[in-house]
Amino acid sequence: MIITDFFVNNDGIRLKQPDLDLDQTLDCGQAFRWTRVSSDTYHGFFLDRELTVSECDEKGVFLLHGVSEKEFLDVWYDYFDLGTDYGQIKERLSEDETLSAAVKAYSGTRILRQDPWETVSSFIISQNNNIPRIKLIISRLCEHYGGYPSFSQMKGESVESLGYLRAGFRAKYIVDAVERFSGGEISPEKIRSLDTDAARDELMKIKGVGPKVADCALLFGFYKLDAFPKDVWVKRVMAEYYPQGLPACTRGIEGIAQQYLFQYIRRS
DNA sequence: TTCCAGGCGTATC
DNA sequence: GATACGCATGGA
Numbered sequence: 464m465i466i467t468d469f470f471v472n473n474d475g476i477r478l479k480q481p482d483l484d485l486d487q488t489l490d491c492g493q494a495f496r497w498t499r500v501s502s503d504t505y506h507g508f509f510l511d512r513e514l515t516v517s518e519c520d521e522k523g524v525f526l527l528h529g530v531s532e533k534e535f536l537d538v539w540y541d542y543f544d545l546g547t548d549y550g551q552i553k554e555r556l557s558e559d560e561t562l563s564a565a566v567k568a569y570s571g572t573r574i575l576r577q578d579p580w581e582t583v584s585s586f587i588i589s590q591n592n593n594i595p596r597i598k599l600i601i602s603r604l605c606e607h608y609g610g611y612p613s614f615s616q617m618k619g620e621s622v623e624s625l626g627y628l629r630a631g632f633r634a635k636y637i638v639d640a641v642e643r644f645s646g647g648e649i650s651p652e653k654i655r656s657l658d659t660d661a662a663r664d665e666l667m668k669i670k671g672v673g674p675k676v677a678d679c680a681l682l683f684g685f686y687k688l689d690a691f692p693k694d695v696w697v698k699r700v701m702a703e704y705y706p707q708g709l710p711a712c713t714r715g716i717e718g719i720a721q722q723y724l725f726q727y728i729r730r731s
Numbered sequence: 732t733t734c735c736a737g738g739c740g741t742a743t744c
Numbered sequence: 745g746a747t748a749c750g751c752a753t754g755g756a
Contacts, residue, residue: 492737586737593736596754631752636739673739694737725737 467545469535474526476535481523482549484571485516491726493683494575495585495598496605509542510578511610544576544686556720558712561704565727572722575683579651580614580644582684583666586676587636600630614644636671643669651685659687682718691717700728 469478489497489505497507504517515528527539540546553570557563589597605611607627620641622634630637643649649669654662659681666677674693681690691709693701713720 589736590738591736591751592738592753593755596736599754629753631754632739632750633752671739675738679737692737696737729737 471532476527476530487572559710565723569726579684582680586679617641618645639670688716688718700724
């Protein structure tokens with residue numbers, strides 16, 4: 464079944480996807496390399512790919528500027544997880560009263576399928592930090608390397624050599640992550656193959672990776688939809704609405720529920 | 732000046 | 745296992 468209608472134009476790919484909002488998906492704290500260039504347009508990156516995407520005058524219709532059909536199907540279709548039916552997911556989550564309101568308010572939220580290493584290192588940088596500065600540090604890293612570096616490219620980095628990032632106490636954590644990934648002690652393929660609890664334990668071997676950073680990486684970088692990152696905002700939601708724990712309708716997709724709740728509590 | 736930011740490591744009980 | 749505290753940096 465085709466979840467997302469698209470057609471090829473001379474100016475790029477045009478797609479119809481009512482369950483997508485650029486602000487809610489690209490500027491919601493799950494990805495840090497997207498920039499809002501105007502009210503309806505974002506510019507950003509996935510690995511070494513660059514994209515400008517606009518919402519058209521017709522709501523729920525988007526233009527992926529200059530993208531070929533092949534690039535769309537090879538890269539962006541998966542990145543935006545366009546094969547997943549968010550309508551069905553939202554219907555299910557709406558069994559719960561609070562989630563129903565959150566889903567309604569942020570109905571264009573999607574979980575992106577990002578790169579494992581990029582999310583691990585990005586969320587190490589995110590700890591005790593604010594989003595504008597997280598983006599700034601990551602943009603310095605990407606400028607230095609001419610794109611987001613792989614762990615192999617970063618092999619040999621030290622706290623001193625990363626000084627230009629101005630990442631503060633997080634630099635030593637990045638170095639530890641680089642060493643473990645580039646040394647083969649931790650591999651993205653292995654983490655992908657593990658269940659979420661085992662994968663979390665694996666990631667938490669890295670200095671500076673605790674439960675929250677690990678769950679963010681698992682959810683946003685390894686597509687483990689049952690990972691449930693508990694940051695300060697989500698802890699507030701849990702205390703206020705779910706003192707007994709999450710409702711049954713979230714089972715298996717706790718991470719998606721988290722993303723609706725995160726935005727709901729944070730922007731209200 | 733002080734406080735805060737998508738937390739975590741360490742010390743202490 | 746629970747709780748308290750320091751941590752680099754930069755914007756408000």
